[in-house]
Amino acid sequence: MVPTVTATQAIEAFARRRSPANALATDADAVARACYAMADRFDAGGRLVVFGDRASNCDAAHVVVEFVHPVIVGKRALPAFALPGPDFAAQIGLLATSTDIALGMSVGPPVGAVRDALRAARKAGLLTVGLFGAGDGSPIDYPEVAEHQFVVASDDPLVVKEVQVTTYHVLWELVHVFAEWSDRSGMSR
Amino acid sequence: MTGVEALYPFLYDRPAGVNGTGLEEVLAQVAHSTERKVAEIDQLREAVAAEYAVRLADCAVAMAARFAAGGRLMTFGNGGSSTDASAVAARFLDPGGGARPLPAFALTEDVATLTALANDVSFEVVFARPLAAAGRAGDIAFGLSTSGGSANVLRGLAEAHRLGMLTVGLAGYAGGAMAEAAERGEIDYLFVMPSDSVHRIQEAQTSTYHVLWELVQCALASA
Numbered sequence: 001m002v003p004t005v006t007a008t009q010a011i012e013a014f015a016r017r018r019s020p021a022n023a024l025a026t027d028a029d030a031v032a033r034a035c036y037a038m039a040d041r042f043d044a045g046g047r048l049v050v051f052g053d054r055a056s057n058c059d060a061a062h063v064v065v066e067f068v069h070p071v072i073v074g075k076r077a078l079p080a081f082a083l084p085g086p087d088f089a090a091q092i093g094l095l096a097t098s099t100d101i102a103l104g105m106s107v108g109p110p111v112g113a114v115r116d117a118l119r120a121a122r123k124a125g126l127l128t129v130g131l132f133g134a135g136d137g138s139p140i141d142y143p144e145v146a147e148h149q150f151v152v153a154s155d156d157p158l159v160v161k162e163v164q165v166t167t168y169h170v171l172w173e174l175v176h177v178f179a180e181w182s183d184r185s186g187m188s189r
Numbered sequence: 190m191t192g193v194e195a196l197y198p199f200l201y202d203r204p205a206g207v208n209g210t211g212l213e214e215v216l217a218q219v220a221h222s223t224e225r226k227v228a229e230i231d232q233l234r235e236a237v238a239a240e241y242a243v244r245l246a247d248c249a250v251a252m253a254a255r256f257a258a259g260g261r262l263m264t265f266g267n268g269g270s271s272t273d274a275s276a277v278a279a280r281f282l283d284p285g286g287g288a289r290p291l292p293a294f295a296l297t298e299d300v301a302t303l304t305a306l307a308n309d310v311s312f313e314v315v316f317a318r319p320l321a322a323a324g325r326a327g328d329i330a331f332g333l334s335t336s337g338g339s340a341n342v343l344r345g346l347a348e349a350h351r352l353g354m355l356t357v358g359l360a361g362y363a364g365g366a367m368a369e370a371a372e373r374g375e376i377d378y379l380f381v382m383p384s385d386s387v388h389r390i391q392e393a394q395t396s397t398y399h400v401l402w403e404l405v406q407c408a409l410a411s412a
Contacts, residue, residue, distance in 0.1 A: 010245040013403050033216065173222075178215070
């Protein structure tokens with residue numbers, strides 16, 4: 001048979017993204033607080049240390065380039081690097097300091113190396129941020145692995161990734177907003 | 190950045206100093222800006238779905254036909270788009286969940302070749318040269334650029350077209366030079382995310398290549 005797909009299938013596929021993507025708006029206050037804390041760390045000389053499990057590897061690299069080489073001309077470069085893995089916790093111990101920020105990503109609940117690294121980072125005094133997917137469970141009553149964590153309410157790893165891309169784009173922008181506000185007001189946070 | 194004053198008035202509407210906008214108000218304004226961005230990407234995805242649903246289905250069928258005949262997918266892009274190129278290749282090659290693995294690789298992951306060409310020749314040829322070496326007429330080239338103007342992506346797609354490969358492009362803004370390349374016939378399927386925000390463009394492109402992957406799987410299953 002000749003392969004066929006219809007435009008309706010494409011429209012339905014896009015429609016499945018709407019609800020989990022729009023749910024990010026309900027996290028807007030938490031996103032703002034995370035960015036305020038991140039800006040504080042950068043202000044104190046901290047660096048962003050990023051890591052993700054297999055499906056989030058590319059996103060870890062994407063986050064780094066966002067911070068190091070901003071798409072908006074005139075924004076300052078902020079220090080960020082990705083951990084190569086597979087033992088992220090050990091690499092936190094070797095490469096990070098207590099003033100740094102650990103950003104761990106997975107498209108499902110945090111398990112294995114990402115969870116272990118966030119726990120090690122928190123214990124070592126790093127600010128911890130987690131981007132996760134709900135998997136088959138609910139984002140409500142999700143175990144707290146990072147101080148600031150954002151759980152996409154979808155069990156589709158592709159949809160989770162898409163919402164996480166928006167989330168880390170927003171994190172980058174708002175960190176700069178807080179940094180500029182701090183510079184203008186002359187207040188130490 | 191356009192609209193930034195409207196999003197963050199506290200950065201602009203008062204004199205700096207300790208009597209400026211307080212933290213609570215700043216947090217509230219920043220939270221509101223996040224809500225607006227979420228609404229923007231929702232509208233952009235809707236616009237892309239409405240504009241391209243038919244073309245995406247056609248593109249998926251064309252890609253499926255190439256895969257069915259033994260064709261391979263080669264992906265490429267710069268910066269954040271290089272990470273998307275890697276993600277596209279990984280998705281096709283190793284999808285998991287019972288989906289059909291398909292031959293795909295990201296040219297951006299061959300750092301040895303990429304840096305050799307950039308150092309010895311020019312950055313413009315880093316995708317065109319590997320395509321000229323490895324590409325075959327039945328293969329598929331997949332180039333991503335948020336601006337639509339990346340010279341090396343354009344060169345890569347032009348070379349792939351010359352070889353007889355199926356060429357697929359993702360762009361943003363109004364398509365830039367990639368729109369012109371599509372008019373010349375060098376890009377068989379071009380999907381332009383109609384936005385002037387690099388971030389929203391990348392987010393919509395991510396959804397677009399995910400949907401395209403899903404449709405290719407459906408097309409292959411239907412045959």
